[in-house]
Ligand SMILES: NC(=O)c1ccc[n+]([C@@H]2O[C@H](COP(=O)([O-])OP(=O)(O)OC[C@H]3O[C@@H](n4cnc5c(N)ncnc54)[C@H](O)[C@@H]3O)[C@@H](O)[C@H]2O)c1
């Protein structure tokens with residue numbers, strides 16, 4: 001009989017998830033089985049938990065949730081050549097086809113046939129998980145598992161912050177949720193100054209400060225454009241990084257960006273956004289980047305090096321650590337209430 005393991009599973013098409021016992025999976029061809037050492041909650045997991053419209057259209061329960069992970073390879077499936085038992089890996093979550101037009105142009109991050117584990121198939125909120133070998137990223141043995149698991153969202157932040165020059169440049173970050181906080185850490189490590197953060201939640205403004213933001217403001221109490229103009233002597237910021245997905249923040253950020261400046265957009269908007277394109281983008285000659293996923297594998301090299309450099313201030317961002325999955329409901333509810341930075345599970349209690 002197969003060995004059993006605990007897993008956080010989306011069992012029904014409804015709010016929430018269940019902690020269930022399932023068989024430890026066997027790796028198939030091209031796959032490895034990992035012992036999960038650390039796994040963190042992403043906003044996408046929260047959407048699946050909440051069962052929002054997007055989740056309803058995409059997720060097919062029953063399915064194990066989770067995709068941000070660090071683990072040790074314990075079994076190698078047939079045909080896997082580059083990995084062996086004992087390897088310490090993280091995983092790129094986008095499983096790309098390598099055949100479409102984008103893939104054949106080395107733009108794997110925009111593969112038109114992308115599948116995501118924990119979204120389109122079983123994920124990693126379990127003590128053991130399957131990872132396609134082509135998605136494995138080997139970690140240095142001395143990297144902390146919680147940092148190694150954070151590399152995937154850090155990749156989103158790195159692609160946003162480093163989409164253009166940043167050292168010594170005035171920077172506005174809108175939204176200090178988990179992704180924005182990682183963005184602040186990357187911007188500071190890369191030498192941005194001053195880093196101005198607009199975030200309504202007091203809890204997250206405090207975290208932003210701890211991570212290294214030079215100025216924080218509440219956009220519901222102060223006008224971010226006025227604050228930016230006063231800090232930059234009326235010039236506006238060189239770099240605007242949008243991490244909130246709030247239409248108002250987008251408009252404020254564009255107004256606060258200096259003509260000729262750079263804008264990188266990661267936040268996903270809940271609806272179509274109406275903007276004065278002529279005056280906010282075209283006549284200002286802004287350089288605008290849409291950011292999605294991570295570049296394979298360039299971004300992973302950058303993320304790993306940044307962590308190893310010791311220059312990324314990640315500890316204040318990891319606000320909650322849980323041994324085992326028993327308190328998973330508390331973890332999701334705290335995150336839902338905006339009372340967390342990154343939440344990390346260490347599935348093995350021993
Ligand atoms: N493009 C991608 O590949 C990709 C990948 C991951 C996440 N995302 C998106 O990035 C965004 C950030 O992710 P997250 O997990 O940190 O989300 P989150 O919802 O936890 O954080 C968003 C933050 O924005 C703040 N906010 C709300 N209104 C604001 C306003 N008017 N001005 C400034 N801040 C405001 C919120 O208080 C919150 O702290 C989300 O929209 C998410 O969907 C995109």
Ligand SMILES: C[C@@H](O)[C@H](N)C(=O)O
Pocket residue numbers: 042043044093116119152153156292293294
């Ligand atoms: C799946 C999504 O949540 C993931 N973080 C990405 O980069 O695409």
Ligand SMILES: [Zn+2]
Pocket residue numbers: 042043044067
């Ligand atoms: Zn994610």
Ligand SMILES: [Zn+2]
Pocket residue numbers: 096097098099100101102103104110111112113114
């Ligand atoms: Zn493809």
